Amino acid sequence: MVPAFEGRRFEKLNDIIERNGRTPSSLIPILQEVQEEYRYLPEEVLTYVATALGLPPSAVFGVATFYAQFSTEPKGRFVIKVCDGTACHVRGADTVHFAVRRAAGLEPGRKTTDDLTFTVEQVNCVGACSMAPVVTVNDRRVYGDMTQKEAAALVERLRKEAEEEPVPTEGAGDGVGTAGERAADGAGGAAG
Amino acid sequence: MTDRRIEDRRELEMLQARLARALETLRPRIIVCEGTGCLAKGAADVRRAFIKELEKRGPGIDLDLALEDPDEVERRREMGVAAVTPSGCQGLCQRGPLVTVEPEGYLYVGVRPDDVPDIVQAVVEGTGPVVRLLSDRDLSQARAADIDFFRPQERRVLAWCGRIRPGDIREYLARGGYSALAKALTEMTPDEVIEEVTAAGLRGRGGAGFPTGKKWRVTRDAEGDKKYVIVNGDEGDPGAFMDRCLLEGDPHRVLEGLIIAAYAVGADEGYAYVRAEYPRAVRLLRRAMAEAERYGLLGEDILGSGFSFRARLKEGAGAFVCGEETALIASIEGRRGMPRPRPPFPAVRGLWGRPTCINNVETLGNVPGLILYGAAAYREVGTDGSPGTKIFALAGQVERTGLIEVPMGSTLRDVIFGAGGGIRGGKEFKAVQIGGPSGGCLTSRHLDLPLDYESLKEAGAMIGSGGLVVLDEDSCMVEVARFFMSFVQSESCGKCVPCREGTRRMLELLTKMTEGTATKADLELLEELAGSVRESALCGLGKSAPNPVLTTLRYFRDEYLAHVTEHRCPAAACLELVSFEIDPEKCIGCGLCAKACPSGAVRQVDRADGTPDGRRRAEGAGDAGPAKKSPAAKGKTRKKRLPYAIDDELCLRCDACRAACPKGAVRRVPRKTVRDRSGAAATTAAGD
Numbered sequence: 001m002v003p004a005f006e007g008r009r010f011e012k013l014n015d016i017i018e019r020n021g022r023t024p025s026s027l028i029p030i031l032q033e034v035q036e037e038y039r040y041l042p043e044e045v046l047t048y049v050a051t052a053l054g055l056p057p058s059a060v061f062g063v064a065t066f067y068a069q070f071s072t073e074p075k076g077r078f079v080i081k082v083c084d085g086t087a088c089h090v091r092g093a094d095t096v097h098f099a100v101r102r103a104a105g106l107e108p109g110r111k112t113t114d115d116l117t118f119t120v121e122q123v124n125c126v127g128a129c130s131m132a133p134v135v136t137v138n139d140r141r142v143y144g145d146m147t148q149k150e151a152a153a154l155v156e157r158l159r160k161e162a163e164e165e166p167v168p169t170e171g172a173g174d175g176v177g178t179a180g181e182r183a184a185d186g187a188g189g190a191a192g
Numbered sequence: 193m194t195d196r197r198i199e200d201r202r203e204l205e206m207l208q209a210r211l212a213r214a215l216e217t218l219r220p221r222i223i224v225c226e227g228t229g230c231l232a233k234g235a236a237d238v239r240r241a242f243i244k245e246l247e248k249r250g251p252g253i254d255l256d257l258a259l260e261d262p263d264e265v266e267r268r269r270e271m272g273v274a275a276v277t278p279s280g281c282q283g284l285c286q287r288g289p290l291v292t293v294e295p296e297g298y299l300y301v302g303v304r305p306d307d308v309p310d311i312v313q314a315v316v317e318g319t320g321p322v323v324r325l326l327s328d329r330d331l332s333q334a335r336a337a338d339i340d341f342f343r344p345q346e347r348r349v350l351a352w353c354g355r356i357r358p359g360d361i362r363e364y365l366a367r368g369g370y371s372a373l374a375k376a377l378t379e380m381t382p383d384e385v386i387e388e389v390t391a392a393g394l395r396g397r398g399g400a401g402f403p404t405g406k407k408w409r410v411t412r413d414a415e416g417d418k419k420y421v422i423v424n425g426d427e428g429d430p431g432a433f434m435d436r437c438l439l440e441g442d443p444h445r446v447l448e449g450l451i452i453a454a455y456a457v458g459a460d461e462g463y464a465y466v467r468a469e470y471p472r473a474v475r476l477l478r479r480a481m482a483e484a485e486r487y488g489l490l491g492e493d494i495l496g497s498g499f500s501f502r503a504r505l506k507e508g509a510g511a512f513v514c515g516e517e518t519a520l521i522a523s524i525e526g527r528r529g530m531p532r533p534r535p536p537f538p539a540v541r542g543l544w545g546r547p548t549c550i551n552n553v554e555t556l557g558n559v560p561g562l563i564l565y566g567a568a569a570y571r572e573v574g575t576d577g578s579p580g581t582k583i584f585a586l587a588g589q590v591e592r593t594g595l596i597e598v599p600m601g602s603t604l605r606d607v608i609f610g611a612g613g614g615i616r617g618g619k620e621f622k623a624v625q626i627g628g629p630s631g632g633c634l635t636s637r638h639l640d641l642p643l644d645y646e647s648l649k650e651a652g653a654m655i656g657s658g659g660l661v662v663l664d665e666d667s668c669m670v671e672v673a674r675f676f677m678s679f680v681q682s683e684s685c686g687k688c689v690p691c692r693e694g695t696r697r698m699l700e701l702l703t704k705m706t707e708g709t710a711t712k713a714d715l716e717l718l719e720e721l722a723g724s725v726r727e728s729a730l731c732g733l734g735k736s737a738p739n740p741v742l743t744t745l746r747y748f749r750d751e752y753l754a755h756v757t758e759h760r761c762p763a764a765a766c767l768e769l770v771s772f773e774i775d776p777e778k779c780i781g782c783g784l785c786a787k788a789c790p791s792g793a794v795r796q797v798d799r800a801d802g803t804p805d806g807r808r809r810a811e812g813a814g815d816a817g818p819a820k821k822s823p824a825a826k827g828k829t830r831k832k833r834l835p836y837a838i839d840d841e842l843c844l845r846c847d848a849c850r851a852a853c854p855k856g857a858v859r860r861v862p863r864k865t866v867r868d869r870s871g872a873a874a875t876t877a878a879g880d
Binding site: 026028031087090099129143 | 231232285286427428429432433436467468470506508509510523526528586587589593594625628659663676679683847848852
């Protein structure tokens, strides 16, 4: 299930560790960067990081499984998060979640599609309550006032995007930047 | 980038004056809200359209504030230079994308790129506001300050949020930013700073309301050669987005508050701990820190005072419990975010065993104004016990959602029916959930309760961080309690038994209730458990976990009783206890519900006996699918279309049909059939 982890990839890992410093307090930032790089935390990486920081592997696994941000399983190219904060909840987040899962073709109990196109998660508040219910894609694109219909349409658009611009299932996160994605994260450049 | 280090207070004041004059050249100024809500609705496209449109209209557009040449500044001040600026949250998130035009202060709502030429024309020709884009299409409410949403507000901490380019230190300086820091460093001793904060009566805005001055005092007096300050931006309460908006709208204010706190308690190092779920806030604060460093407002010998302070940003990794001080410290140290018993409090033994002062984002956002204008001015608004203002995130079933700042002691009515404009869709107000999973639900009889720490505590709730989620008649309070318990249960760190096991058992009981399998004994057990968890859990998360249950039990006991004795959900919200029904009078037979249904439970009614029948549907429409929308078919079959009905046994209760219906004909009613353990369906007495 876990894709073979090639040796050359450890080079990048070393960079990340050096940049953050080999101290226990760097563990979380290191795991965050690693996850951004590989989109999940492969087991080999965790043991490697443990050795590099002089920590018992159990401590590293403990941290990797404690925080919701980390995943020890590969995630899909599009991580669709359906917010289930209070405001979203009372405005029908459950039914949106149902619609997204259905459109993504997920079997009960599964979070990620077999082809690693979609991961669908129900998450705690994303802090955009005024436009509840909210769905985010890869943490960057934010969609508010969702309905079941729009949720299904969104999944279809993403599917099309994946078909038109296939990217390796492994690799540096999400290389595609749609207008929406740039928009949601674009004010940085503009604020310059 | 060049070093623009400001050496002392005089230099700071000169720079502030120069930047203020440069800012005056930017007139008129079109400010496009790029808060999360507006961005999602396409604000970035709107801003690009403004830039394009202004460029088309010739010279005079300047997007930046980088005016160095004083002659050029003066020349431009004469003529005015139209400018377009992105801003943080402007507040009325519901109606985005929002655009404010200064100097008049016109607020436009729901602006699309197509609307841009009209606005630019009105701006350039000075013909007044574009009426069709005003929030109420009413000329008397053209300015933001005149709108009902803003009228009850007192924007002090949010003074510049939504009006300046967030994170741009020059804009913050142009508005007198960092003057409070300069005042503290050059005119006040650390003790005097603490005394001022104590005299102002500032209390922690993160939830508990602990006096900030006292916290600073304990940290200052604690023994230790090294001390830390931390700004807690781990805003995890579902329904809260105040800290996010403040960090995204005016990060320098929070940073200035942090530096002043460091000076007061004697810390030379600090951290900003911000949720990773807020990438924009992280980026803007990081940028603000880098700029402050470049201007010498962070780092060695700040403003020549001899005081040095370094700050770093740490991203949270998605754990609600890390909002708790000791868990937050564990997380910064690189461990699992688990709380430890207090005392010793972090102010005495905190990060790496050193005295550590942890303040919430909004608390620190209060500090610069407090120091600059003094405790007496700070106390001008608010109540004696809770001075100042509070930012609330208004969400849920309310007409106008968004970010508001009101004086402490304002009533729920001011907030929900004043700023919020009442309940959406003319429904009945039922309750307001305040303070997230640690808070509680208040009812219509609390509408005139003043919003301050003491009053809310008495009512069994708490201000918490300031999330207000309004619930209408369609919300079931038992289900809401279950929702919060499910949240706390999954966020419980697992360290102490009362929280780990107690929340799980309470969740099981509440789930049974919402599924209609609970008994009265379960209700008694739930109350008992809630009491023991509150008494015995280790940290604030566990201790306050039963609050949503306890307040809903206190104010909505009838609803619990209906669930456990009659297995009925009065609000028809608990999906296991409802059936979906189509009103044959309202149904126009369009078939959208049948198309949306994933389980084939929705079928067209057979003319003869009124039951769902798939075979007859084919005859009616001449096609197995939903009725086609071709004009011919529409005209021919409009009157003859048969209504649809739902087969309760096949229904998955996904709500898709209700969402799909254009006529509001699908409704929830008390469940008609119950499934027994073998899975077969049986009709209950409550069926009709």
